[in-house]
Amino acid sequence: DIQMTQSPSSLSASVGDRVTITCQASQDISFGLNWYQQKAPKAPKLLIYNASDLESGVPSRFSGSGSGTHFTFTISSLQPEDIATYYCQQYHNLPPITFGQGTRLEIK
Amino acid sequence: QLQLQESGPGLVKPSETLSLTCTVSGGSISSSNYYWGWIRQPPGKGLEWIGSIYYSGSTYYNPSLKSRVTLSVDTSKNQFSLKLTSVTAADTAVYYCARLGFTVTYLDSWGQGTLVTVSS
Numbered sequence: 001d002i003q004m005t006q007s008p009s010s011l012s013a014s015v016g017d018r019v020t021i022t023c024q025a026s027q028d029i030s031f032g033l034n035w036y037q038q039k040a041p042k043a044p045k046l047l048i049y050n051a052s053d054l055e056s057g058v059p060s061r062f063s064g065s066g067s068g069t070h071f072t073f074t075i076s077s078l079q080p081e082d083i084a085t086y087y088c089q090q091y092h093n094l095p096p097i098t099f100g101q102g103t104r105l106e107i108k
Numbered sequence: 109q110l111q112l113q114e115s116g117p118g119l120v121k122p123s124e125t126l127s128l129t130c131t132v133s134g135g136s137i138s139s140s141n142y143y144w145g146w147i148r149q150p151p152g153k154g155l156e157w158i159g160s161i162y163y164s165g166s167t168y169y170n171p172s173l174k175s176r177v178t179l180s181v182d183t184s185k186n187q188f189s190l191k192l193t194s195v196t197a198a199d200t201a202v203y204y205c206a207r208l209g210f211t212v213t214y215l216d217s218w219g220q221g222t223l224v225t226v227s228s
Binding site: 001041042043044045049050087091098099101 | 168212216221
């Protein structure tokens with residue numbers, strides 16, 4: 001199975017900050033990576049697919065980049081409503097679909 | 109607007125079978141563009157994909173659960189279902205159903221989730 005390692009596991013940032021989360025795959029997954037936002041106690045919400053494509057209706061302050069084994073998720077200017085846990089998910093080599101362990105984002 | 113809704117018992121005894129159904133509304137489960145799947149999340153932990161099914165009945169499962177999982181689909185009712193056998197406390201989780209893209213395997217629509225507790 002492909003293992004996805006997210007970092008950091010938690011982070012605290014101020015409103016307006018640029019926030020970056022990374023996801024490392026245990027083997028090459030090309031562009032096969034998605035990013036989700038989960039606000040407790042709700043279901044996850046798709047933000048980015050195919051490593052860098054923005055899901056319809058998602059604010060443009062969210063972006064993704066990367067390929068191969070190293071991926072980055074960025075919030076360009078953190079807003080209070082962005083408090084959530086963020087997950088990466090790979091789909092290059094199935095089954096199984098695998099998720100990163102999550103990054104909990106808090107506001108300072 | 110597509111909606112998914114999980115239903116089933118919230119409490120299951122150890123060694124018994126967990127059964128959940130996902131009802132899809134606002135769209136057809138028979139679309140050729142999507143798979144349908146189950147994901148679970150133990151309290152306070154991360155997400156685990158359980159398995160996915162196509163409207164034709166084609167399935168693929170998480171190898172870690174494959175021996176205990178069966179997915180099925182009922183296109184006449186626009187529903188798909190999960191059965192997980194021989195449950196233990198480790199299977200206690202919020203169970204989500206979701207729609208998965210066919211070409212790009214993203215999960216773009218989710219149910220609200222249902223908590224299933226395994227306890228005697």
